[in-house]
Amino acid sequence: MKKRGFRKYLPEFVYGGIDGSITTFAIVAGAIGAKFSSAVILILGFANLFADGFSMAVSNYLSTKSDRDLNVRKKFEKKPIKSAIATFISFVIIGFIPLLFFILAIFIPSLIEKSFLFSLILTGMAFLFVGAVKGIITRKNKFSSAIETLIVGGIASGIAFGVGYLLRSLIN
Numbered sequence: 001m002k003k004r005g006f007r008k009y010l011p012e013f014v015y016g017g018i019d020g021s022i023t024t025f026a027i028v029a030g031a032i033g034a035k036f037s038s039a040v041i042l043i044l045g046f047a048n049l050f051a052d053g054f055s056m057a058v059s060n061y062l063s064t065k066s067d068r069d070l071n072v073r074k075k076f077e078k079k080p081i082k083s084a085i086a087t088f089i090s091f092v093i094i095g096f097i098p099l100l101f102f103i104l105a106i107f108i109p110s111l112i113e114k115s116f117l118f119s120l121i122l123t124g125m126a127f128l129f130v131g132a133v134k135g136i137i138t139r140k141n142k143f144s145s146a147i148e149t150l151i152v153g154g155i156a157s158g159i160a161f162g163v164g165y166l167l168r169s170l171i172n
Contacts, residue, residue: 008078010137012086016056017130020095022153023052025123026160028098032116033164034171038102045099049092057088097126120157127153 027048031041061084068080101118105111111118131149135142 007137009083009086010134012060012083013090014130014134015060016053016087016090017094018127018149018153019056020049020053020091020093021097021123021126021130022156024049024095025098025119025153025157028102028116028119028123029157029161030164033161033166034168036164038105038112038115042099042102042106045102049095049099053088053091053095056091057084060084060087094126094130098123123153123157124150 024045027044028041031044036044061080064078064083065080068078098119100122101111101115105115127150128146131146132142134140134149135145138145
């Protein structure tokens with residue numbers, strides 16, 4: 001992707017990538033807190049990954065289109081369908097990261113015990129990556145941007161784990 005084109009869709013990359021990794025990891029963390037099996041985690045994770053990714057893409061499309069329609073007199077370069085696609089792709093690719101070790105555990109059963117730990121580490125790295133890219137493109141401090149994204153994602157993930165943990169007795 002050209003640097004200018006990437007810059008043009010940076011908000012979609014950041015929004016889709018952060019939300020994809022936060023919501024997918026939140027599903028994983030909540031399910032771990034509730035002591036769900038790896039199979040249930042994968043089902044919930046993939047359902048979230050594609051349904052929420054599609055929902056965000058459609059919402060982005062309609063929002064961008066509405067914004068363009070309101071600003072018809074101004075030059076508006078962002079195309080709603082491209083904006084939606086950028087959001088969806090970022091959401092799915094980065095949102096897939098928290099599920100990676102649960103998928104690998106299907107083929108390498110010894111990973112089951114450590115899947116959540118590896119998922120936590122990789123998701124943290126994804127938060128740092130998206131934040132750093134945001135900092136680089138916006139010419140802000142990439143370290144501060146990366147840490148900010150990690151903190152926001154960590155809080156959301158902690159909330160999800162806590163809710164799963166507190167409500168796990170509902171399924172027993």
